Amino acid sequence: MSIIMAVKGLKEEIERVLITPEEIAARVRVLGQEIARDYRNGAAKDPYGRPLLVVGILKGAIPFLADLIRAVDLPLEYDFMSVSSYRNGTSPGEVRIIKDLDRSISQRDVLIVEDIVDTGNTLDHILRLFRARAPASVRVCTLIDKPVRREVEVPVHYVGFTIPENVFVVGYGLDYAELYRNLPFIGVLKREIYEEARVANR
Ligand code: PRP
Numbered sequence: 001m002s003i004i005m006a007v008k009g010l011k012e013e014i015e016r017v018l019i020t021p022e023e024i025a026a027r028v029r030v031l032g033q034e035i036a037r038d039y040r041n042g043a044a045k046d047p048y049g050r051p052l053l054v055v056g057i058l059k060g061a062i063p064f065l066a067d068l069i070r071a072v073d074l075p076l077e078y079d080f081m082s083v084s085s086y087r088n089g090t091s092p093g094e095v096r097i098i099k100d101l102d103r104s105i106s107q108r109d110v111l112i113v114e115d116i117v118d119t120g121n122t123l124d125h126i127l128r129l130f131r132a133r134a135p136a137s138v139r140v141c142t143l144i145d146k147p148v149r150r151e152v153e154v155p156v157h158y159v160g161f162t163i164p165e166n167v168f169v170v171g172y173g174l175d176y177a178e179l180y181r182n183l184p185f186i187g188v189l190k191r192e193i194y195e196e197a198r199v200a201n202r
Pocket of ligand 1: 057058059060061083084085114115116117118119120121122123174175
């Protein structure tokens with residue numbers, strides 16, 4: 001199979017495009033402006049005036065973070081954290097650190113960047129962990145918020161798009177079985193794709 005056919009196949013597995021690349025780009029620009037404005041106008045609390053530290057949660061946040069930081073007109077640094085949540089088998093909400101931050105966040109202004117806040121368990125865990133490290137401030141920016149799925153209340157300061165229905169979205173970082181992250185839009189995965197996988201795993 002050629003590469004072109006494989007890419008075509010990926011898009012064919014999408015039922016409908018929910019958010020176009022143009023809509024994502026426009027929203028990211030606005031979020032970047034809001035973030036820059038807020039941190040210039042009092043959101044920054046670092047007593048030493050160090051740059052904002054943007055923390056991307058791997059892997060889904062990568063495309064969003066890459067675009068967002070270029071829309072924020074502020075001095076900033078970025079770092080990454082990788083966590084894994086156990087959804088099947090063990091109790092929900094159990095989160096393990098795979099890769100921790102490279103540097104201390106003590107007395108720093110931290111902006112966590114997520115691709116999606118779903119049940120809220122991952123973010124809740126990360127926030128608890130970060131607060132224990134005494135940062136100057138912590139805010140959260142997510143591309144997608146899915147409040148219908150929330151199990152734990154978490155503070156989210158910046159939201160790209162709120163998805164009111166419980167649909168399975170992929171693209172622009174969001175995956176199903178590690179695939180579809182490279183789609184330039186956010187779309188709804190065809191039901192038969194994950195139904196097939198469910199049957200195969202039986
Ligand atoms: C996704 C997403 C969030 C989390 C949200 O990560 O990036 O971190 O799930 O879900 P929650 O609100 O129900 O906790 P995932 O574990 O799928 O890893 P990934 O980013 O590598 O795809």
